Amino acid sequence: MNPSPDHIGIVACSAEGAALCYRTICTEGARHLGPHAHPEVSMHTHSLAHYVACIDRNDWRGVADLMLASANKLASIGAQFLICPDNTIHKAFPYLHRSPLPWLHIAEVVAAQAVARGFHRIGVTGTAWTIDSEIYPEKLCAQGLGYVRPSAAERDEIHRIIMDELVCGITKPEQVAYFRRVIGRLKDAGCDAVILGCTEIPLIMNDENSPLPTLDSTRLLAQAALQRAIRNTK
Numbered sequence: 001m002n003p004s005p006d007h008i009g010i011v012a013c014s015a016e017g018a019a020l021c022y023r024t025i026c027t028e029g030a031r032h033l034g035p036h037a038h039p040e041v042s043m044h045t046h047s048l049a050h051y052v053a054c055i056d057r058n059d060w061r062g063v064a065d066l067m068l069a070s071a072n073k074l075a076s077i078g079a080q081f082l083i084c085p086d087n088t089i090h091k092a093f094p095y096l097h098r099s100p101l102p103w104l105h106i107a108e109v110v111a112a113q114a115v116a117r118g119f120h121r122i123g124v125t126g127t128a129w130t131i132d133s134e135i136y137p138e139k140l141c142a143q144g145l146g147y148v149r150p151s152a153a154e155r156d157e158i159h160r161i162i163m164d165e166l167v168c169g170i171t172k173p174e175q176v177a178y179f180r181r182v183i184g185r186l187k188d189a190g191c192d193a194v195i196l197g198c199t200e201i202p203l204i205m206n207d208e209n210s211p212l213p214t215l216d217s218t219r220l221l222a223q224a225a226l227q228r229a230i231r232n233t234k
Contacts, residue, residue, distance in 0.1 A: 005039035005229040009079025009101065011070040012045035013086035014167045017199025017218055021085035024222035032230050039229040042079050044070040048167070051089060055129060064095035075100040083225045085199045085218055087136075088129045107139035109224040110195055110215050114145055119193040121146040123186030123212065125179070126197030128159040136197060148189045154182050166200035176204050184211045 008025060012018035022043060029038025046066050054062035067089065071082055082103045084090065090106055114122055124136045124147055131149050140147045150158060161175050179201070183194050191212060196202050199218040207214050 003232050005033065005233055006080040006231075007040040007042065007078050008225050008229050009071070009074030009082045010041065010043035011067050011074065011082055011084045012043050013051050013084065013089050014048055014200065015045070016167055016169055016203060018043065018045065018085045020202060020218050021083070021199060021222045024219050025226055028223065028226060032226060033233075039226065040078075042074055042077055044073050046070065055088065060092045061095050063089050063092040067092060067096060068098060071096075071099050071101060081225075081228060083221055085221055087197045087199060087217055088127050088133075090135050091129065091133050104221065104224055104228060105139070106217050106221045107136050109220050110136070110197075110217050111139040111143045111145065113220050114140070114193060114195075114215055115143050117193070117213070117215075119145070119213070119215075121148065121191050121193075122215070123148050123150075123183060123189075123191040123194040124197050125150065125158055125182065125194060125201060127162050128155045130197050131155050131158075136195060148186055148191050150182055150186070154185075158182065162198050162200055166198070166203055171204050176209060179205050180209065180211060187211050 010018060010022060022041060025041055026038045030036060050066055051063060074082065079101060082101050087106055093105065122140055122145055124131055137147055157178060165175065186194055193215055194210060194212040195215045195217060196205055197217055202216045202218050205214060
């Protein structure tokens with residue numbers, strides 16, 4: 001009898017992205033494990049307001065403390081490894097050395113997929129916190145990939161759309177139109193793909209409506225977690 005898949009722990013931050021990640025794990029599990037099957041999944045979520053308060057005061061150790069509190073709760077109920085379906089708070093990863101469990105890093109997963117798909121110069125979208133950080137540049141450069149960030153004005157409007165609308169489950173055609181313009185400019189700047197580097201962006205953008213091929217951070221993380229969970233079951 002094959003061993004059971006590993007138990008996935010989700011350290012959630014914003015609800016919409018975490019829900020999409022969770023749903024992807026559960027629905028795509030059947031592709032690997034049979035009808036209706038998926039690995040055991042547990043999720044813990046602090047109030048998003050607690051995270052935003054830490055981020056606003058540039059307290060990334062405080063962000064890490066929240067993540068670690070979730071990690072410890074998930075470890076206590078049997079999770080075997082962790083994922084975080086939120087790009088921004090990956091900036092706190094250097095402070096997770098006290099984690100009880102190993103983590104998958106969302107930007108490493110996305111960068112590896114970019115290489116696998118043969119891309120070379122990647123546009124990065126996400127919150128201003130993510131775009132202004134080295135979360136993606138560090139992992140892309142480690143794979144020999146180039147990148148382009150949106151302009152300051154574009155970052156501000158993308159951030160507003162994400163934090164005022166998408167994280168609240170509000171979607172509008174105007175959002176799609178704006179992202180299409182930004183991604184079109186990234187294409188003109190020589191990008192051959194774009195990272196949907198906020199886990200809510202895939203609620204409105206995909207390969208069908210984007211001027212560039214998309215690297216969907218939410219679903220790629222979920223798929224990587226699935227592969228990790230079932231690696232010893234084959």
